[in-house]
Amino acid sequence: MLAITASPVAAQATVDTSLAARLVGSWTVDLRPTPDAPAYDKEFVIETVTGRDFTGRFYDTPIENGKINADWGEVHLSFVSRDGSGPYNHAAVLKNGRMVGQSHSLGRDFLLVWRAKRLVPATNK
Template sequence: MIRFLPIVLSLGLAAPAIAQGAGASLDGRWTVDLSSEPGQVYTKEMVLKLAADGTVSGSFYDSEIEAGRWKADRGRTCVSFRTTDGAGPYHSAACLRGDRVEGQTWAEHRRFLFNWNAVRAK
């Protein structure tokens, strides 16, 4: 049984590296389109830092991500996180779709759900 120990250890150590690789394309700086009217331009930066343990840190809409998780599953990589404006929480979820991010943010205290898109920041 001891001869299998290196295999088990290598499998356990490889999992975080595989997970980080899966989320690496979502990791980084994004320009989020928050326009609510056609032809209107309103963008904010989103920074996502995906850790191998499945946590997400960074910022969105000038607010630090307080809690976040990411997962690569069912052919897509997604994040979910919470930020605040000081009056209440904003819950955001987004998935990578090709070279873009499609997301939504829900603010119960403001009574809105907003769909948004993002592209990689230049």
């Protein structure tokens, strides 16, 4: 019998520092409910990237548990935000300098597909 286990050490690998340069900054997220609806833009700010963790704000609320995985040839993000209805689970992939993501609200019972483009990259001070 063959047993395959995931190594916790491998899961803690450090994300390339150039990744922070591609993510940190302000993004405009189009949260329209359907493809034919008018654009509904909100700000997504990634403030810090440390290893596989990130912090910031999404739709004017703090990001919780921001995680990054770049092990599959693309940059994948996941995080949680909250409003009065409860938590929202978000996931996105960075492709060609843009994000394609989804937000799942348990309290409001919906899954929203969204796209984001870079508004303002971070600047070195």
